[in-house]
Amino acid sequence: MDADRFALVDALFEEALEVPPEERAGFLERACQGDQELRDAVAALLAADARAHTFLERSAEWLLEAGGPGEAAEAGVRFGPYRIVRLLGRGGMGAVYLAERDDGQFERRVALKLLHPERLDAAARQRFLAERQVLARLEHPGIARLYDGGETEAGVPFLVMEHVEGLPLDEYCDRNRLAIDERLRLFRKLLEAVAYAHQNLLVHRDIKPANVLVNAEGDPKLLDFGIAKLLTDEAGAGQTRTQLRPMTPGWASPEQVRGEAITTASDVYALGVVLYELLCGRSPYRLAGDLPHELERAILEQEPDKPSATLSGPRPGEDGPTFEQRATARRARPRELARKLRGDLDTIVATALRKDPQRRYRSVAELAADLDAWSRGLPISAQPDRFLYRASKFVGRHRVAVGLAGLAMVTIAGLFVGLLGERDHAQRERDKALRSLDFLVQLFRDSNPYTRQGTGEITARELLAQGARRVTAELGQEPEVQAALLDAVGQATLGLGGMDEAEPLLEQALDLRRRTSPDSTELANSLEALGWLRFLKSDHEAAERYLRETVALRRRHLGPNSTQLAWALKLLGNVLSERYRSTGAERAREIEAILTEALTIYRRHEVPLDVDGAAVLFHLARLAKDQGDLEKAEPLFREVLTINIARRGLDHPETALVRRGLGLLLVERGKSDEACEQFRLALEAQRKSLPENHPDRLLTLNDLGLALSRSGDFAGAEPLLREATTGALLVHGEGHAFTAIMMGNLANALEAQGELEEASDFHQRSLATKRAVYGERHTLVARNLGDLGRLRSAQGRHQEALDLTESSLALSQELLAAGHPEMAPAHRNRGLVLLGVGRAAEAEPHLRRSLELYRQHQAPGAVITARAEVLLGDCLGRLGRGVEAEELLTQGRQGLAAKLPADHPLVLDADRRIAALRNGAR
Numbered sequence: 039m040d041a042d043r044f045a046l047v048d049a050l051f052e053e054a055l056e057v058p059p060e061e062r063a064g065f066l067e068r069a070c071q072g073d074q075e076l077r078d079a080v081a082a083l084l085a086a087d088a089r090a091h092t093f094l095e096r097s098a099e100w101l102l103e104a105g106g107p108g109e110a111a112e113a114g115v116r117f118g119p120y121r122i123v124r125l126l127g128r129g130g131m132g133a134v135y136l137a138e139r140d141d142g143q144f145e146r147r148v149a150l151k152l153l154h155p156e157r158l159d160a161a162a163r164q165r166f167l168a169e170r171q172v173l174a175r176l177e178h179p180g181i182a183r184l185y186d187g188g189e190t191e192a193g194v195p196f197l198v199m200e201h202v203e204g205l206p207l208d209e210y211c212d213r214n215r216l217a218i219d220e221r222l223r224l225f226r227k228l229l230e231a232v233a234y235a236h237q238n239l240l241v242h243r244d245i246k247p248a249n250v251l252v253n254a255e256g257d258p259k260l261l262d263f264g265i266a267k268l269l270t271d272e273a274g275a276g277q278t279r280t281q282l283r284p285m286t287p288g289w290a291s292p293e294q295v296r297g298e299a300i301t302t303a304s305d306v307y308a309l310g311v312v313l314y315e316l317l318c319g320r321s322p323y324r325l326a327g328d329l330p331h332e333l334e335r336a337i338l339e340q341e342p343d344k345p346s347a348t349l350s351g352p353r354p355g356e357d358g359p360t361f362e363q364r365a366t367a368r369r370a371r372p373r374e375l376a377r378k379l380r381g382d383l384d385t386i387v388a389t390a391l392r393k394d395p396q397r398r399y400r401s402v403a404e405l406a407a408d409l410d411a412w413s414r415g416l417p418i419s420a421q422p423d424r425f426l427y428r429a430s431k432f433v434g435r436h437r438v439a440v441g442l443a444g445l446a447m448v449t450i451a452g453l454f455v456g457l458l459g460e461r462d463h464a465q466r467e468r469d470k471a472l473r474s475l476d477f478l479v480q481l482f483r484d485s486n487p488y489t490r491q492g493t494g495e496i497t498a499r500e501l502l503a504q505g506a507r508r509v510t511a512e513l514g515q516e517p518e519v520q521a522a523l524l525d526a527v528g529q530a531t532l533g534l535g536g537m538d539e540a541e542p543l544l545e546q547a548l549d550l551r552r553r554t555s556p557d558s559t560e561l562a563n564s565l566e567a568l569g570w571l572r573f574l575k576s577d578h579e580a581a582e583r584y585l586r587e588t589v590a591l592r593r594r595h596l597g598p599n600s601t602q603l604a605w606a607l608k609l610l611g612n613v614l615s616e617r618y619r620s621t622g623a624e625r626a627r628e629i630e631a632i633l634t635e636a637l638t639i640y641r642r643h644e645v646p647l648d649v650d651g652a653a654v655l656f657h658l659a660r661l662a663k664d665q666g667d668l669e670k671a672e673p674l675f676r677e678v679l680t681i682n683i684a685r686r687g688l689d690h691p692e693t694a695l696v697r698r699g700l701g702l703l704l705v706e707r708g709k710s711d712e713a714c715e716q717f718r719l720a721l722e723a724q725r726k727s728l729p730e731n732h733p734d735r736l737l738t739l740n741d742l743g744l745a746l747s748r749s750g751d752f753a754g755a756e757p758l759l760r761e762a763t764t765g766a767l768l769v770h771g772e773g774h775a776f777t778a779i780m781m782g783n784l785a786n787a788l789e790a791q792g793e794l795e796e797a798s799d800f801h802q803r804s805l806a807t808k809r810a811v812y813g814e815r816h817t818l819v820a821r822n823l824g825d826l827g828r829l830r831s832a833q834g835r836h837q838e839a840l841d842l843t844e845s846s847l848a849l850s851q852e853l854l855a856a857g858h859p860e861m862a863p864a865h866r867n868r869g870l871v872l873l874g875v876g877r878a879a880e881a882e883p884h885l886r887r888s889l890e891l892y893r894q895h896q897a898p899g900a901v902i903t904a905r906a907e908v909l910l911g912d913c914l915g916r917l918g919r920g921v922e923a924e925e926l927l928t929q930g931r932q933g934l935a936a937k938l939p940a941d942h943p944l945v946l947d948a949d950r951r952i953a954a955l956r957n958g959a960r
Contacts, residue, residue, distance in 0.1 A: 050066075050069055050070070050076070050080045051080050051083040051084065053065075053069070053287065054066065054069075054080060054084055055084075055128075062084060066080060066081065117137070117150060117188070117190065117196055117198075118186075118188060119139050119140070119141035120137040120138065120139055120148060120150055120186075120198060121137060121138050121139075121140055122135050122136075122137050122150065123135070123136040123137055123138055123147075124136050126149060133151070133152055134149050134150070134151045134152075135149070135150045135151075135152070136148075136149065136150075136201060137149070137150040137198070146185075147201045148185060148186075148198050148199060148200070148201050149182075149198075149199045149200065149201040149202070150196055150197070150198055150199075151196060151197040151198075151199065152194060152195075152196045176234070176235060176238060176240070178230075178231055178234040178235075179231075179257070180227055180228065180230055180231030180234070180257070180258060180259060180260055181231050181234070181235065181259065181260045182199050182200040182202055182251075182259045182260065182261045183199065183200040184197060184198070184199055184200075185198045185199060185200065186198035200259070202251040202253060202259045202261065203251075203253060203254065204251035204252045204253040204254070204259065205251065205252055206247045206248045206250065206251060206252075207224070207228070207247040207250040207251075207252055207258060207312065207316070208247040208312075208315055208316060209247070210224075210252035211224065211252075211316055211367075212319070212367045215366070215367055215368070215369050216368070216369075217368055217369045217370065218317065218368055218370070218375070218378055218379070218383075219413065221316045221317070221368070222316075222409055222412075222413060224252065224256065224258055225312070225313060225316060225409070226406055226409055226410070227257065227258050228250055228258045228260065228309070228312075229309065229402050229405060229406040229409075229684070230406070230684055231258070231259075231260045232245065232260065232305055232309065232402050233401070233402040233403055233406065233683070233684040234680075234684075235260075236302045236305070236401070236402060237680075237683060241300055241301065241302055241304060241305055242260070242305050242308075243294070243300060243304060243305070243308075244262060244286055244289070244308075245260075245289060245305055245308035245309055245312060246286050246288070246289040246308065246311075246312065247312060247315065249261045249262045250312075287333050287334070287337075288311070288321065288323075288333065289308045289311045289312065290304075290307075290308070290337060291303070291304040291307035291308065291337075291395070292307070292337055292338050292393050293395055295334050295337050295338055296338070301395060302401060302402065303395035303396075303398050303399075303400075304395070305402065306390055306398050306399050306401070306402060306405060307390065307391060307395075307398060309390060309402065309405065310322075310387055310389075310390025310391040310398075310405075311391065313386075313387055313390065314342065314345055314387050314391070317345045317379055317383060317387065318345040318346075318348040318349060318364060318375075318379065319348075319359060319363075319364035319367060319368075320348055320364070322342030322343070322387075322391060323336035323337065323340060323342065324336065324340065324343070338393070342387075342388070342391055344379075344380075344384040344387075344388065345379045345383065345384055345387055346375075346376045346377075346378075346379035346380040346381075346383070346384050347376075348361065348364075349361045349364070349365060349372045349373075349375050349376040349379070382408075382411075382412045382418050383412060385418065385420050386405070386408050386409060386412065386418060386420055388420075389405075389408075389420035390405055399420070400687070401687050401688075402684070403683060403684045403685055403686060403687045403688075404419060404687055406684060406685055407419065407685050407686060407687070408420055410648060410685065517550045517553065517554050518550075518554050518555070520550060521546075521547045521550035521551045521554060521560070521564070522547075522560070524543045524544070524546050524547035524550070525543075525544065525547040525551075525563060525564050525567060527543055528540045528541075528543035528544035528547060528567060529544070529567050531543065532544070532567070532570075532571055532574075535728070535729060535731070535732040535733060535769070537571060537574055537575055537733075537769075540571060541571060541575075544564065544567050544568045544571055545568065547564050547567075547568075548561075548564040548565065548568050551564045557591070558591070558595070559591065559592065559595050559596065559602075561591060562587075562588045562591035562592050562595070562602075562606070565584045565585070565587050565588040565591070566584070566585065566588045566605075566606055566609065568584055569581045569582075569583075569584030569585040569588060569609065569613070570585075570609055572584060573609075573612070573613050573616070574733070575770075575774065576770075576773070576774045576775040576776070576811045578613060578616060578617035578811070578812075579617075581613045581617075582610070582613050582614065582617060585606060585609050585610040585613055586610060588606045588609075588610075589603065589606045589607060589610055592606055598639075599639055599642060599643075600639070601639060601640065601643055601650065603636075603639065604635075604636040604637075604639035604640050604650070604651075604654070605636075605650065607632050607633070607635055607636035607639075607654075608633065608636045608650075608653055608654045608657060610632055611629050611632040611633040611636065611654070611657050611661075612657050612660075614628070614629045614632065615629055615657060615660055615661055615664060616775075617812070626661065626664075626665055629661055630658070630661060633654055633657050633658050633661065634658070636654045637651060637654040637655060637658065640654060648681070648685060649681060649682060649685045649686060649692065652677075652678045652681040652682060652685075652696075653678075653692075655674055655677065655678050655681075656674075656675070656678045656696060656699055658674060659671045659674035659675045659678065659699065659703075660699060662674065663702075663703050663706065665855075665858075666854070666855060666857065666858035666859050666860070666895075668703060668706060668707055668859065668895055671703050672700075672703055672704075672707070675696070675699055675700040675703055676700065678696050678699075678700075679693070679696045679697060679700055682696050688719075688723060689722075689723040689726050689727060690723065690727065691723065691724060691727045691728055691734065693720075693723060694719075694720035694721075694723040694724045694727075694734070694738065695720075695734060697716045697717070697719055697720040697723075698716070698717065698720050698734075698737065698738055698741055700716055701713040701714075701716035701717045701720070701741055701745065702741060702744075704716065704745075705741075705744060705745050705748055706859055706895065707895060707896060707897055708748075708892075708895070708896030708897040708899075708900030708901075708902060708903065709897045709900075710745050710746075710748055710749035710900070710901070711749070713741075713745040714742060714745045714746065714749075717738055717741050717742035717745060718742065720738045720741075721735070721738050721739070721742065724738060731765045731768065731769055733766075733769055733770070733776065735765075736762045736765040736766050736769065736776070736780070737762070737776060739758050739759075739761055739762040739765070740758070740759060740762035740763075740766075740776075740779070740780045740783060742758055743755040743756070743758035743759035743762060743783060743784075743787065744759070744783050746758070747759070747783065747786060747787045747790070748901065748902060749901055749937065750901045750934070750937060750938045750942060750944055752787045752790040752791050752943075753791065755783075755787045756784070756787045756788065756791065759780065759783050759784040759787055760784055762780045762784075763777070763780040763781055763784050763800075766780050772803065772807060773807055773810060773811070774807070774811075775807070775808070775811045775812070777807065778803075778804045778805075778807035778808045778811065778818075779804070779818070781800040781801075781803055781804040781807075782800070782801065782804035782805075782808075782821075782822055782825065784800050785797040785798075785799075785800035785801040785804060785825070785829070786825060788800065789801075789825075789828075789829050789832065790943065791943075792943075794829060794832060794833055797829055798826075798829055798833070801822065801825060801826045801829055802826070804822055805819070805822040805823065805826060808822055815849065815852070815853065816853070817849075817850065817853050817854065817860055819849065820845075820846050820849040820850045820853065820860075820864065821846070821850075821860065821863065821864070823842050823843070823845050823846035823849070824842070824843050824846030824847070824850075824863060824864050824867035824868070825863075825867065826842050827839045827840070827841075827842030827843035827846060827867055827868075827871055828843070828867045828870055828871065830842060831870065831871045831874045831875075836871070836874060836875050839871045839874070840871055840872075840875065843864075843867045843868040843871045844868065846864055846867060846868070847864045847865065847867075847868045847884075850864040851864075857891065857894070859891060859895045861887070861891055862887075862888045862891035862892050862895070862906075863888070865884040865885070865887045865888040865891070866884070866885065866888035866906060866909070868881075868884045869881040869882070869883075869884030869885035869888060869909065869913070870885075870909060872884065873885070873909070873912070873913055873916070878913050878916040878917050879917060881913050882910070882913050882914070882917065885906070885909050885910040885913050886910055888906050888909075888910075889903070889906040889907060889910050892906050899933060899936060899937065901933070901934065901937050901938065901944070903933065904929075904930045904931075904932075904933025904934045904937075905930065905934065905944060906930070907926045907927070907929050907930030907933065908926070908927055908930035908931065908934070908944075908947070908948045908951060909930075910926055911923045911924070911925070911926030911927035911928075911929075911930060911951070911955075912927065912951040912954075912955070914926065915927070915951075915954070915955040920955065923955055924952070924955060924956075927948065927951060927952045927955060928952070930948060931945065931948040931949065931952060934948055
């Protein structure tokens with residue numbers, strides 16, 4: 039039998055196993071269509087399978103004595119500490135039993151999976167064992183966990199998994215008569231589990247309702263990774279039709295049917311089939327019979343009906359539930375249900391079910407994001423980009439950074455429908471909306487290359503600038519329309535990184551709204567936009583003032599549970615965190631209270647927590663980091679990153695921002711390698727989504743340079759920090775906080791390489807800007823004073839160095855708790871300067887405290903900790919405590935050598951200090 043023929047036999051056998059035994063003869067007659075040889079081959083496999091079940095009825099003792107392959111199904115049979123209770127079910131590869139652990143260690147009910155006795159060939163065995171490896175790496179509440187695994191004495195492999203008491207997903211939804219919104223909430227939990235598997239480079243390949251059990255608490259569990267595929271497994275990447283294709287046909291993707299390479303897009307397709315069934319209660323395929331080739335043709339060629347269309351009447355020959363019954367199961371009437379599905383939900387399902395994998399959702403996260411958008415009345419990404427559609431979704435949804443190139447005009451376009459929809463009871467408001475529309479239509483017409491002056495494509499930035507000029511010139515007699523358009527254009531320009539261009543537009547919009555609608559949500563929108571711009575330009579005092587006013591207006595007009603209020607609270611908390619970073623426990627409590635209120639509001643609206651709520655969680659993580667609680671901050675950052683990847687995807691600029699936050703935390707914990715990886719992934723995403731010299735790209739360049747510098751790679755860090763600083767000077771100018779931070783980091787890298795004069799210039803400029811932006815009492819100022827003092831010591835300007843490090847340490851002690859991570863460099867710099875002037879006895883407590891803090895907060899093996907060991911060892915040597923000194927020096931030198939090359943300046947400096955100790959020379 040050739041490979042094609044064998045594949046067909048195997049596929050029919052797998053399908054026949056799902057058919058009740060009494061109906062298999064009829065199934066084979068229809069499926070084999072008179073091909074007696076094919077029918078006989080499948081029947082032989084079925085007979086062998088039946089013999090295997092008879093074989094399983096024997097005792098485990100007989101099985102082990104016989105030494106042959108098989109399964110033990112008899113109640114009471116033991117597999118290690120597990121005792122069989124009863125059979126749960128059988129599939130093509132194995133059988134699953136309910137079992138109990140009763141060895142006296144602890145009690146637990148589990149699902150025990152055994153390979154079929156007729157399936158002990160090398161390929162099936164390898165696949166079964168691969169499932170164990172797959173499950174072992176998955177830790178997610180939506181995925182059934184692997185507890186244990188092993189083999190019987192006869193060599194039969196088994197898995198011990200979490201036993202899920204529940205119903206298949208579709209049965210659970212129908213039995214509980216879940217409405218569409220409830221079904222989608224459940225489905226989104228499934229998407230989170232699948233997205234997690236994909237993040238771990240695993241494709242499930244067999245997603246179907248029977249493999250998703252919903253427990254009594256209403257939580258779905260994804261089961262059966264028996265045919266999952268590692269995305270990193272190159273073997274089989276070019277799988278052809280002649281090979282076995284493990285799948286369940288009714289939920290298989292076209293590429294699975296064709297035997298082509300399998301990617302995450304295949305799971306997206308299967309999820310689309312499941313979603314189709316959950317929404318309208320039938321399969322997306324129209325079949326005249328149940329023959330395998332008919333289903334295969336439908337999967338490959340047939341475009342499914344829209345889910346909403348299936349509620350208008352029965353298909354020819356349909357013998358399943360009527361459309362009235364399917365609607366009733368969703369607590370709706372057919373017409374009502376069809377209306378609910380029509381439009382965006384139809385489009386979402388159609389996008390997931392596209393035949394070409396390249397035209398489906400690129401990830402499960404994108405599918406989840408569109409379902410989330412639908413639930414909140416927002417535009418979906420899969421919707422054809424029609425002007426009126428996107429505009430209608432814009433109502434009341436101004437966001438500061440919505441204006442990346444593709445969305446810049448959408449922001450403006452949304453305005454006129456917002457005006458029309460919000461107040462369509464008044465002719466004046468309709469006139470205002472139509473005037474806005476007329477303005478926009480003319481603006482787009484003027485960008486037509488056949489009618490406008492000049493050549494070349496017009497960019498979004500140019501179109502916005504042109505629109506701003508016309509708004510100012512033409513709408514002076516219509517201040518409300520003018521204010522709304524200025525606000526929209528300003529926000530879109532800001533989103534593209536044009537802070538200087540956006541500023542006068544947002545200021546003018548705010549001024550107009552103070553005059554035309556002085557106590558309104560519209561005024562709050564303008565205040566929020568301008569407040570955020572002020573923050574981005576380092577005017578923290580004005581930012582705080584505007585955002586506090588925004589919060590007050592929204593609380594008064596929208597109530598305490600408004601997500602718009604939560605967003606404003608989040609922005610205010612961010613501004614306060616930056617302005618008053620580590621300035622005392624009382625201020626920290628105020629910031630935490632503001633962010634906690636925002637998070638509480640989002641938790642009422644977002645189950646599970648979504649990207650807006652995650653943004654608040656992000657700032658709570660930053661607050662914990664700024665307060666020195668790195669242990670608390672790290673899991674919060676990781677949770678936010680998981681949410682953003684699942685909801686927004688890997689390449690979204692917000693995902694990149696979260697990676698930056700996590701990366702900076704990892705830098706503080708001494709995990710420089712992982713930090714660098716996070717920054718590189720963030721940069722890769724930002725290069726795809728943000729223009730060159732965008733402020734966020736510059737910050738990530740700086741962060742990567744900082745991480746390299748902290749790991750001792752000063753030469754690698756310098757060009758990145760120099761590029762970031764040059765860009766910040768160009769975009770922000772010298773007086774911006776971001777520029778100051780970048781100049782300080784560049785100065786440290788230059789100092790470490792002996793470039794003291796240039797380092798001194800950047801340190802002084804950085805310090806001057808930080809004092810101007812933050813005032814004298816700020817932790818960033820304290821850190822800069824200490825770094826400049828260390829540099830002055832290297833230049834031989836010892837008295838200045840002593841004065842600077844004394845001021846740095848005193849200010850740090852005033853602002854920070856004694857165990858805060860930032861106290862480590864403050865003590866280190868002070869101790870290093872004292873050591874440089876021969877005051878080793880005074881230096882010792884500072885260098886010792888510095889080492890204690892680094893050991894407490896840094897990961898084992900961190901370069902900065904090893905450097906602190908060398909410095910304290912040198913100090914002790916000067917005090918004549920040679921044994922302790924040599925131990926520390928040697929330990930520090932080994933730590934440095936483990937991470938840095940032998941000719942690195944820090945390693946050579948450690949060698950010099952060790953030699954000086956041994957030679958008694960100082």
